[in-house]
Amino acid sequence: EAGVVQSPRYKIIEKKQPVAFWCNPISGHNTLYWYLQNLGQGPELLIRYENEEAVDDSQLPKDRFSAERLKGVDSTLKIQPAELGDSAVYLCASSLGPSGLNEQFFGPGTRLTVL
Amino acid sequence: AQSVAQPEDQVNVAEGNPLTVKCTYSVSGNPYLFWYVQYPNRGLQFLLKYITGDNLVKGSYGFEAEFNKSQTSFHLKKPSALVSDSALYFCAVREATGRRALTFGSGTRLQVQP
Numbered sequence: 001e002a003g004v005v006q007s008p009r010y011k012i013i014e015k016k017q018p019v020a021f022w023c024n025p026i027s028g029h030n031t032l033y034w035y036l037q038n039l040g041q042g043p044e045l046l047i048r049y050e051n052e053e054a055v056d057d058s059q060l061p062k063d064r065f066s067a068e069r070l071k072g073v074d075s076t077l078k079i080q081p082a083e084l085g086d087s088a089v090y091l092c093a094s095s096l097g098p099s100g101l102n103e104q105f106f107g108p109g110t111r112l113t114v115l
Numbered sequence: 116a117q118s119v120a121q122p123e124d125q126v127n128v129a130e131g132n133p134l135t136v137k138c139t140y141s142v143s144g145n146p147y148l149f150w151y152v153q154y155p156n157r158g159l160q161f162l163l164k165y166i167t168g169d170n171l172v173k174g175s176y177g178f179e180a181e182f183n184k185s186q187t188s189f190h191l192k193k194p195s196a197l198v199s200d201s202a203l204y205f206c207a208v209r210e211a212t213g214r215r216a217l218t219f220g221s222g223t224r225l226q227v228q229p
Contacts (some may be wrong), residue, residue: 003158004158039219040222041220041221041222042119042205042207042219042220042221042222043159043205044217044219046213046218048216056215056216058213058214091158091159093158093159101147101164101166101209103161103164104161104217105158105161106151106157106158106159106160107158108157108158109158111185
């Protein structure tokens with residue numbers, strides 16, 4: 001069974017440029033998460049989807065970040081414009097069911113460097 | 116608000132010795148507790164969880180954790196460490212009610228020496 005797929009694995013951009021990250025969850029997982037992980041820290045939830053609905057986006061900085069999961073399968077996270085402080089690893093995870101108690105399966109992440 | 120503390124940035128242990136990685140939490144009400152492990156260049160992997168029931172939870176790769184409500188702790192343990200256990204370990208908590216989001220600790224790096 002394929003795991004959570006993320007691309008690109010690495011991205012280097014200049015500040016003020018836009019950037020997008022893509023995630024394909026495990027087949028059949030209707031819950032999808034985007035996390036931000038700063039160096040030396042644990043992941044922090046940005047947004048959680050149940051199918052195509054964003055049910056928890058309270059920690060998503062909506063002035064520059066946006067996300068979509070149009071068909072309830074794969075998802076895209078976008079930053080526009082990027083700032084120096086956005087340099088981090090962006091993790092995608094998926095799980096079965098909406099309860100938040102099920103095991104989350106994480107992708108390898110996208111490491112973003114903003115110059 | 117919920118929070119997790121992992122008081123040790125790094126734990127060093129000799130192969131074959133028992134290991135403990137500490138975690139304490141703070142929530143309103145009952146907690147749901149999780150341990151995840153992160154190997155280099157790989158995604159986080161689930162180890163075990165406590166939802167309800169027996170305070171001693173057994174998980175993957177021989178790991179176990181004990182839920183202690185009075186001490187608000189959920190320490191990760193293994194009777195005999197392996198070099199391959201060397202990785203970054205994260206404790207996470209979620210409140211039983213309210214926002215269904217995990218709060219992760221800052222992680223503890225486990226180094227097992229041969």
